Amino acid sequence: MKKRMFIVLALVATLVVGLSAQKKLTVWCWDPNFNVYAMKQAALVYNKTHPDVNIEVVDMAQDIEAKIISGLQAGGAGLPDIALFQDFRIEQFLQDYPNAFVDLKAAGVDYSKFAAYKVGPMTVGNHVYGIPFDTGSTGLWLRTDYIKEAGLNPDNYAGKKLTWSEVIKLGVQVKAKTGKPLLAYQSDNFDMLRIVVQSTGGQFFNTDGSLNLRSDAFKKSLTLFKELNDKGLLYPVVGWSDWINAINSDQAAGFLNAIWMVGSVKSRPENAGKYMIIPTPKIEGVPGASNASNNGGSSWYVFSSSPNKALAVDFLKSVWATTTPDTLAFYNDILKGAGAMGTYLPSQQGSNYTARDSFFYKNQAIYHDFATWMANVPVLRYTPNYVPMRDAVAHATLNYFQGKLKTVDETIAAAESEYKQVMGQ
Amino acid sequence: MAQRGTYQRYLNRFGWFCVTPAMVLFSLFMLYPIVSSLYYVTRRWKGMSNTFIGLGNFVRMAHDQVFQGALANNFIFMVIQIPIMIFLALMLAVLLNQGIRRFRGPLRLAIFLPAVTSLVVVSVLFRVLLQQNGMLNNVLLDAHLITTPIGWLNDAFWAKVTIILAMTWRWTGYNMVFFLVGLQSIDTEIYEAAEVDGASKFRQLFSITIPLLMPVILFSLVTSTSGTMQLFDEPNILTWQGGPANATMTAALYIYRQAFFVNADFGYATAMSYVVVLISGIFAIVQMRLLGERKAK
Amino acid sequence: MSMVRNWSIGRVLILVILLGAAAISIFPFIWMIVGMTLNPNDVLKGILVPGPEFASNWNKATTSYNLPVFFFNSLKIALLTVIFGLVVNGLAAYGFEKHQSKARDKVFGVLLLTLIIPQIALVIPMFRMFAFFRLLNTHAAIILPSIMSVFIIFFMRQNFKMFPTEIMEAARVDGASEFGIFVRIVTPSMQATYASAAIYLFLGQWNSYLWPLITILSDEKKTLPIAMASMMSAYTIEYGALMVIVCISVLPVLVLFLAMQKQFVAGLLGSVK
Numbered sequence: 001m002k003k004r005m006f007i008v009l010a011l012v013a014t015l016v017v018g019l020s021a022q023k024k025l026t027v028w029c030w031d032p033n034f035n036v037y038a039m040k041q042a043a044l045v046y047n048k049t050h051p052d053v054n055i056e057v058v059d060m061a062q063d064i065e066a067k068i069i070s071g072l073q074a075g076g077a078g079l080p081d082i083a084l085f086q087d088f089r090i091e092q093f094l095q096d097y098p099n100a101f102v103d104l105k106a107a108g109v110d111y112s113k114f115a116a117y118k119v120g121p122m123t124v125g126n127h128v129y130g131i132p133f134d135t136g137s138t139g140l141w142l143r144t145d146y147i148k149e150a151g152l153n154p155d156n157y158a159g160k161k162l163t164w165s166e167v168i169k170l171g172v173q174v175k176a177k178t179g180k181p182l183l184a185y186q187s188d189n190f191d192m193l194r195i196v197v198q199s200t201g202g203q204f205f206n207t208d209g210s211l212n213l214r215s216d217a218f219k220k221s222l223t224l225f226k227e228l229n230d231k232g233l234l235y236p237v238v239g240w241s242d243w244i245n246a247i248n249s250d251q252a253a254g255f256l257n258a259i260w261m262v263g264s265v266k267s268r269p270e271n272a273g274k275y276m277i278i279p280t281p282k283i284e285g286v287p288g289a290s291n292a293s294n295n296g297g298s299s300w301y302v303f304s305s306s307p308n309k310a311l312a313v314d315f316l317k318s319v320w321a322t323t324t325p326d327t328l329a330f331y332n333d334i335l336k337g338a339g340a341m342g343t344y345l346p347s348q349q350g351s352n353y354t355a356r357d358s359f360f361y362k363n364q365a366i367y368h369d370f371a372t373w374m375a376n377v378p379v380l381r382y383t384p385n386y387v388p389m390r391d392a393v394a395h396a397t398l399n400y401f402q403g404k405l406k407t408v409d410e411t412i413a414a415a416e417s418e419y420k421q422v423m424g425q
Numbered sequence: 426m427a428q429r430g431t432y433q434r435y436l437n438r439f440g441w442f443c444v445t446p447a448m449v450l451f452s453l454f455m456l457y458p459i460v461s462s463l464y465y466v467t468r469r470w471k472g473m474s475n476t477f478i479g480l481g482n483f484v485r486m487a488h489d490q491v492f493q494g495a496l497a498n499n500f501i502f503m504v505i506q507i508p509i510m511i512f513l514a515l516m517l518a519v520l521l522n523q524g525i526r527r528f529r530g531p532l533r534l535a536i537f538l539p540a541v542t543s544l545v546v547v548s549v550l551f552r553v554l555l556q557q558n559g560m561l562n563n564v565l566l567d568a569h570l571i572t573t574p575i576g577w578l579n580d581a582f583w584a585k586v587t588i589i590l591a592m593t594w595r596w597t598g599y600n601m602v603f604f605l606v607g608l609q610s611i612d613t614e615i616y617e618a619a620e621v622d623g624a625s626k627f628r629q630l631f632s633i634t635i636p637l638l639m640p641v642i643l644f645s646l647v648t649s650t651s652g653t654m655q656l657f658d659e660p661n662i663l664t665w666q667g668g669p670a671n672a673t674m675t676a677a678l679y680i681y682r683q684a685f686f687v688n689a690d691f692g693y694a695t696a697m698s699y700v701v702v703l704i705s706g707i708f709a710i711v712q713m714r715l716l717g718e719r720k721a722k
Numbered sequence: 723m724s725m726v727r728n729w730s731i732g733r734v735l736i737l738v739i740l741l742g743a744a745a746i747s748i749f750p751f752i753w754m755i756v757g758m759t760l761n762p763n764d765v766l767k768g769i770l771v772p773g774p775e776f777a778s779n780w781n782k783a784t785t786s787y788n789l790p791v792f793f794f795n796s797l798k799i800a801l802l803t804v805i806f807g808l809v810v811n812g813l814a815a816y817g818f819e820k821h822q823s824k825a826r827d828k829v830f831g832v833l834l835l836t837l838i839i840p841q842i843a844l845v846i847p848m849f850r851m852f853a854f855f856r857l858l859n860t861h862a863a864i865i866l867p868s869i870m871s872v873f874i875i876f877f878m879r880q881n882f883k884m885f886p887t888e889i890m891e892a893a894r895v896d897g898a899s900e901f902g903i904f905v906r907i908v909t910p911s912m913q914a915t916y917a918s919a920a921i922y923l924f925l926g927q928w929n930s931y932l933w934p935l936i937t938i939l940s941d942e943k944k945t946l947p948i949a950m951a952s953m954m955s956a957y958t959i960e961y962g963a964l965m966v967i968v969c970i971s972v973l974p975v976l977v978l979f980l981a982m983q984k985q986f987v988a989g990l991l992g993s994v995k
Contacts, residue, residue, distance in 0.1 A: 026940075030956075030957055031957040031958070032957070032958060033957075033958065034957075058940075058941055059956065060952075061951075061952035061953070061954075061955040061956045061957075062955045062956070062957070063686065063952070063955060065686075066685055066686040067939045069685060069686070069688075069689050070685060070849070070858065070936065070937075070939060071858075071859075071939055072473075072689075073473070073689050073849075073850075073853055074849075074852075074853035074856075074858040074859075075853065075856075077853065077856060077858040077859050077939075078858055078859030078938075078939030078940050078943075079939070080940075095472070096471060096472025096473070096688075096689075097472050097473060098472075187579045187669055188579070188665070188668045188669045188670060235557070236557070236576060236579045237556075237557055237578075237579060238578045238579040238664070238665050238668055238669055239578075239665045239668075239955075240957055241954070241955070241956060241957060241958060241959040242556060242557075242578075244957070244958055245556075245762075245766070245959065246557070246558070249558060249763050249766070251557070251558055264958065267958070387687060388687065391687075394670070395670035395671055396670075398579075398581070398669050398670040399581070399670050402580065402581055404581070417490070418490070418491060421488060421489045421490055421491055421492075422489070422491055422687075424469075424485045424489075424690075424693060435900075436821060436900065437821070437823060439817075439821060439900040439901070440817050440821030440822075440823055440826055441817075441826075442817070442901075443813045443814060443816055443817025443818075443821060443904075444813075444814045444817040444818060444826060444829065446809075446810045446813065446814070446870075447810050447811060447813070447814035447870050447875060448814075448829065450810065450866070450867075450869055450870035451833065451836075451870050451872075453851075453866075453867075454844070454848065454866070454867040454870065455836050455839075455844070455870075457847065457851065458843075458844045458846075458847035458848050458851070459836075459839070459844075459847075461847045461850070461851075462843070462846070462847050465846060465847065465850075513743075516739075517739075517740065517743055520736050520739060520740055521740065524733070524736035524737075524740070525733070525736060525737060525740070528737075528740075531744075532740050532741070532744050534983075535744035535747050535748050536740075536743050536744055536747050537747075537987075538747050538748060538751065539747050539750075541972065541975045541976050541979050542972055542975075543928070543929030543931070543947055543971070543972075543975075544929065544931065545929065545931050545947040545950050545951055546947075546950070546968055546971060546972060548951075548954075549950050549951075549954055549964065549968055550750045550753075550754060550968070552954060553765065553766060553961065553964075554750070554753070554768065556766055558766065558767075559766050559767075559768065560753070560766070560767060560768025561768075563767060563768060564768070594746070594747070594750075597743075598747055602987055606987075651838070651840070654840060655840045655841060655842060657842065657931070657932055658931050658932070661951075662951050662954055662955075665955075676842075677840065677842040677932075680842050681842065681845075681932070681936075684845075684846050684849075685849075685936055691846050691850070694846055695843075695846050695847075698840075698842055698843035698846070699843070701840055701842060701843060702838070702839055702840065702843050705838050705839070705840055706838050709837075709838040
């Protein structure tokens with residue numbers, strides 16, 4: 001009943017839209033080289049059939065969630081129609097603001113066609129709220145020019161499933177010859193630690209949602225990080241933009257991150273031909289450890305407060321969750337254009353999934369590689385409290401690096417106690 | 426006589442007419458927030474709902490080392506930055522006032538110039554200048570003063586130094602102008618008399634200049650203290666959300682983050698702001714007392 | 723003889739210290755002006771030789787970042803705050819000073835007490851209030867709370883003290899209304915005070931960050947400080963365009979300062995007498 005109502009509403013809305021003058025949709029997302037680009041492409045596709053809809057894609061800063069919290073607290077004032085949420089952040093919003101988002105399952109989205117792990121965090125009971133966007137399959141990005149400068153042959157590493165100790169050996173050699181630390185590293189950021197822990201199949205939370213930082217995987221990962229730091233293999237910066245800047249001004253010989261970095265790396269023409277991406281290194285001595293991991297990944301949501309709900313839903317559905325030649329071509333384009341690997345399963349047969357990319361070292365077929373690695377990624381549990389956990393662990397890790405905390409156990413204890421304090425537990 | 430009473434009433438009414446617009450705005454944007462905060466402070470927020478928890482927010486605060494660390498940072502900035510800045514401002518003012526005649530105007534103008542920038546601009550400028558591969562590190566490396574770049578933004582200690590540098594750059598010239606105004610009001614005959622008595626320049630500085638400038642120094646102390654208690658723009662923009670690892674987290678920033686950034690925990694944030702008000706109040710009273718005593722002398 | 727004394731070691735040292743302080747103070751200004759003409763990497767390196775990128779930086783600042791919108795938002799908000807602020811606070815200061823009564827003195831005392839309350843303690847209830855009235859994400863939300871300033875009332879009251887009451891009495895004898903006295907006689911002779919108060923109000927609003935950060939959500943409502951701050955927290959920073967916006971945001975204040983140095987300093991110093 002509800003479903004049918006919605007379809008009728010959507011139809012009426014599209015009719016009204018067709019008849020009336022320009023309708024406007026506003027979308028908030030955050031990376032001009034990545035999801036902003038992808039959404040602008042999506043708007044072009046929609047405009048082919050709906051030329052009267054003006055879709056404005058706004059490049060938000062990293063306080064996008066703060067702005068959304070303010071807007072939700074104010075009953076929707078100032079909010080856009082559609083926003084992109086990190087998968088790790090959405091559970092908090094669905095819990096704290098249960099009526100803030102439009103139920104898209106009720107609006108007829110077929111979720112069996114999306115990767116199951118993406119649908120989990122956006123599901124509450126029988127309701128599903130988002131349109132899954134991208135996957136964050138990770139790899140080790142290496143600058144072949146610096147590897148050569150260090151007297152090594154990049155081809156000996158290409159496609160190899162390395163262990164971290166092999167990576168450290170490589171890093172030490174590169175650093176000795178070129179002076180470049182192996183990895184650009186955000187010293188206040190959790191991403192890299194998450195990648196390493198997730199590659200082992202480890203979790204930060206138990207199934208009941210309680211914090212679990214005492215796993216062997218987590219301890220071994222911290223020890224590894226300390227070693228990387230102490231051997232001078234990390235180039236430390238604070239903040240995302242400074243990290244991108246470090247990468248694009250040749251401060252390090254590589255970094256560990258996801259496929260969606262393609263856009264940022266390609267944004268600088270001088271990077272052409274230099275990067276090679278190999279599987280995420282494996283951590284030794286942890287059962288279940290693999291050469292694959294994930295970072296990031298986000299999805300689109302429609303606010304209930306939007307006056308153009310039906311139109312917003314129709315836009316998302318008809319571009320992001322429909323199998324037409326136009327939409328499949330669109331998914332294929334954003335893969336190569338920005339490294340946006342969609343999680344809409346029918347889209348994963350596109351030609352770019354096997355294509356070589358001349359921007360990378362020896363025309364590596366990076367999309368094929370990332371997709372292959374993706375198949376082996378263990379699923380990470382986020383819970384609504386991911387952000388306080390993330391910050392607490394990042395803070396403790398930095399203090400461990402800088403010698404304020406002496407051991408792994410002290411570091412874990414510090415992270416646990418900051419988590420409790422910030423959560424008010 | 427009756428007429429005079431009516432006239433007085435007319436004058437009195439006009440007096441109220443004058444102050445009413447301001448009082449309406451004051452009630453809306455000062456009194457109402459203060460009164461309604463009494464409600465918020467007793468509640469715990471979670472999303473759109475909230476529950477009464479009495480003094481629970483204060484209990485939570487007592488265990489919250491992040492907040493305590495943030496308050497401690499406010500004190501560190503206060504105790505280190507303010508004396509450095511006042512010393513520099515005083516020195517520059519004295520040198521400008523007594524040391525030279527020529528170029529006094531342009532020099533004063535130049536040193537005051539940072540005061541025209543907003544705190545946001547200061548934060549932006551310093552954040553760019555102090556990058557790991559930024560200007561200052563390059564200069565220091567080229568001059569062989571350091572061998573590895575200083576982590577101005579990502580080392581817990583240096584990040585504090587960074588905040589202090591930025592604040593000092595922004596406010597020294599501003600305070601110097603205060604002191605110059607004060608210096609100009611000191612009678613030159615006092616110095617002439619001291620000269621006759623054979624007092625050295627240093628002697629004059631400590632027994633004449635500084636004591637006579639004390640009211641101005643205290644005034645600048647009061648405003649700087651209250652400014653430092655509210656420190657927000659710099660740690661949020663310059664050292665990136667109070668980073669690294671909360672090393673530059675301040676009370677105001679932590680309150681903002683609890684209320685508008687990570688959660689919407691208005692209750693806990695209000696409780697913390699009570700503590701900030703209390704501390705600011707104590708500082709203000711102590712300093713006003715000092716100022717008052719000076720004036721009484 | 724006098725030349726030698728003028729250029730003694732002490733003098734040279736003093737001049738060197740002062741020149742050093744002046745250089746440190748001015749350097750970031752030169753750097754940010756030159757930065758407008760450089761590509762992002764050269765901005766970071768701190769190159770002080772102008773480059774060829776001004777046109778493209780300007781383009782980015784005005785097209786990808788809506789600089790004109792931010793600028794006029796800031797200008798509109800600051801000017802409206804100044805106009806309303808001068809009227810409301812000037813009138814109040816006049817009322818408190820020249821029409822004293824016990825009740826109003828008490829009110830004034832309450833006003834002064836609130837000077838110690840930091841802004842962060844007020845923003846939460848204010849946010850809830852503006853959300854309730856559906857005024858979030860509007861410029862009214864920024865302007866309304868900053869019109870009344872206890873500090874400005876205090877500062878203007880101090881200055882009204884110096885206005886001779888005899889002149890007011892004389893005007894009354896001539897049959898002038900109280901409002902007429904304020905508007906036609908007192909206000910015109912207090913131009914310097916109004917100018918200083920205007921500068922103070924303008925600076926406060928032009929530079930304000932915390933409250934607009936909380937109230938403004940969408941791009942087209944942003945002011946310059948909010949725009950700069952969000953550029954700094956964007957995923958990719960365009961340093962060249964950033965320098966253009968920084969310079970544009972400093973320019974009006976700089977012009978104001980150079981044109982009205984005396985009132986500017988008086989406005990900043992307020993009541994330090």
